[in-house]
Amino acid sequence: MTWKIVVGLARLAIDLLLVWMLFGRPGKRGLAKVLNDGRIEFAPDRIGLYGYLLAFVYVIGMAGRALAQRHSGFGDYISPAVSGMIALYILISIPGTVVAAEDGLEAVFWFRKNKRIRWHDIEEIETERESKLFSIVAITGVDGTRIVHSWLLADLPRLMLEIQRHCGEDLPAEFPRQSLEAP
Numbered sequence: 001m002t003w004k005i006v007v008g009l010a011r012l013a014i015d016l017l018l019v020w021m022l023f024g025r026p027g028k029r030g031l032a033k034v035l036n037d038g039r040i041e042f043a044p045d046r047i048g049l050y051g052y053l054l055a056f057v058y059v060i061g062m063a064g065r066a067l068a069q070r071h072s073g074f075g076d077y078i079s080p081a082v083s084g085m086i087a088l089y090i091l092i093s094i095p096g097t098v099v100a101a102e103d104g105l106e107a108v109f110w111f112r113k114n115k116r117i118r119w120h121d122i123e124e125i126e127t128e129r130e131s132k133l134f135s136i137v138a139i140t141g142v143d144g145t146r147i148v149h150s151w152l153l154a155d156l157p158r159l160m161l162e163i164q165r166h167c168g169e170d171l172p173a174e175f176p177r178q179s180l181e182a183p
């Protein structure tokens with residue numbers, strides 16, 4: 001009985017830690033990093049990345065526990081298969097590092113194809129401020145390529161300044177011209 005309480009409290013602590021790592025720290029994402037070659041890197045928050053890793057290990061553990069039990073039919077393999085697909089989605093959904101260079105924007109990902117938009121090919125910039133805590137900027141190119149700066153990445157105001165600097169007068173009238181406050 002006591003052991004079940006200890007295990008339950010440990011799982012609750014891991015769940016709360018995971019939620020805090022992924023969602024509980026908006027506004028503490030740090031500054032963009034200026035690289036030696038003049039590019040500016042907007043990297044994901046390190047603690048948020050650890051949160052993705054913890055979520056991946058947690059879901060793989062759930063799949064492992066489900067596989068370790070006795071199996072009498074095909075239906076018993078559905079839960080581990082779904083857990084495996086969720087773990088794959090977690091890896092694919094890790095936000096990429098957005099890099100602003102002289103020729104355009106690039107999103108560099110770990111487990112999927114990188115994206116690139118040249119400055120003169122930017123067709124649309126969507127600024128969504130869902131709340132004071134979470135803000136998203138989506139930049140769409142002429143060919144439909146979309147680079148997203150989410151709340152987990154560093155220094156949104158600096159990215160907006162880079163967009164203003166490179167796109168200049170091509171920006172729409174509703175583009176925020178004043179300095180943005182960090183979320």
